[in-house]
Amino acid sequence: MKMNGKPWTPTITLAKLFEEQNQFYDALAAYELISQTDSSSQVRERIESLHIRILNDPSNRYDPRIEQLFTPEELAYLKILDHNGFGNMSAARSMSDGNIVEGIILEEDDDFSLEMDGDPDVLDDLLREIEEQSQLQMLQESSGIQDKTLRDLMIALLGKFDSDTPLAEIRLNELLSTLLELQNTDPRT
Numbered sequence: 001m002k003m004n005g006k007p008w009t010p011t012i013t014l015a016k017l018f019e020e021q022n023q024f025y026d027a028l029a030a031y032e033l034i035s036q037t038d039s040s041s042q043v044r045e046r047i048e049s050l051h052i053r054i055l056n057d058p059s060n061r062y063d064p065r066i067e068q069l070f071t072p073e074e075l076a077y078l079k080i081l082d083h084n085g086f087g088n089m090s091a092a093r094s095m096s097d098g099n100i101v102e103g104i105i106l107e108e109d110d111d112f113s114l115e116m117d118g119d120p121d122v123l124d125d126l127l128r129e130i131e132e133q134s135q136l137q138m139l140q141e142s143s144g145i146q147d148k149t150l151r152d153l154m155i156a157l158l159g160k161f162d163s164d165t166p167l168a169e170i171r172l173n174e175l176l177s178t179l180l181e182l183q184n185t186d187p188r189t
Contacts, residue, residue: 009035015046024054029091148182156182 018027
């Protein structure tokens with residue numbers, strides 16, 4: 001379901017059309033929006049039916065850790081969505097608020113004006129300044145890592161993984177998260 005910025009008011013006919021085309025997430029989003037103005041039992045039943053259909057869809061893939069923790073019945077009972085389902089549900093909820101960019105706060109700076117008509121280097125200067133500021137911010141944020149040693153990294157890794165764990169079983173994002181956790185810890189601890 002794509003939005004072009006205009007307010008979107010779904011109808012039951014549109015939601016049924018989504019269902020017939022096996023676009024269950026879009027149908028669910030439409031019914032969720034309809035339920036805000038029409039709390040009839042028919043709409044609630046369609047929402048529940050779509051929840052069950054989406055949750056029991058064998059093509060949905062969860063993180064293997066979630067599949068180990070929960071049975072398919074528990075996933076359905078707790079209404080745990082896969083990654084696609086969660087993304088679609090979040091998008092539907094943000095659309096129902098009426099403002100897609102609700103979380104973005106724009107501050108206007110009265111002193112700022114960008115005049116690029118006469119000088120083509122203004123954009124280059126602006127981009128260079130942004131890059132310098134971001135590098136400065138990165139340096140300020142990473143100052144805690146300078147007090148850490150390889151021993152600290154090894155201790156953090158051994159705290160997460162067994163020393164006999166094959167390297168092929170350790171994912172790169174786990175290594176990076178360990179390094180980031182080490183970077184963000186207080187050097188005095």
